[in-house]
Amino acid sequence: xxxxxxxxxxxxxxxxxxxxxxxxxxxxxxxxxxxxxxxxxxxxxxxxxxxxxxxxxxxxxxxxxxxxxxxxxxxxxxxxxxxxxxxxxxxxxxxxxxxxxxxxxxxxxxxxxxxxxxxxxxxxx
Numbered sequence: 782x783x784x785x786x787x788x789x790x791x792x793x794x795x796x797x798x799x800x801x802x803x804x805x806x807x808x809x810x811x812x813x814x815x816x817x818x819x820x821x822x823x824x825x826x827x828x829x830x831x832x833x834x835x836x837x838x839x840x841x842x843x844x845x846x847x848x849x850x851x852x853x854x855x856x857x858x859x860x861x862x863x864x865x866x867x868x869x870x871x872x873x874x875x876x877x878x879x880x881x882x883x884x885x886x887x888x889x890x891x892x893x894x895x896x897x898x899x900x901x902x903x904x905x906x
Contacts, residue, residue, distance in 0.1 A: 785808065790886055790887065797812075799812055805826075813825065813885060824864075826886045827869060827880065828859070828904055829858055837868065866894050881902050881903060
């Protein structure tokens, strides 16, 4: 069994749920939990937008097309999803980063994305 890192968010509190519908996270537990085996650091809880989904598809990670063989219905604007921290930072650099739920974003995201960048994109609470 893979051991999860402590469920702590970027604000230092308990990691909140990101989404159960669709179910997200490296562990598919609805949280942006992570571990050493999570090479992509799926730690940023983001609110999908049409602009971000188009960007992600353009750079080679199509999150909107259903992949039923993997039980993946495809994401749509308004869904929340645990993004790879590097992809979020790339979207920020390109001006199309989605909003993030800070309380549901794992502290390991800070190894890749500065807190001030996450705060710039914080969703209203």
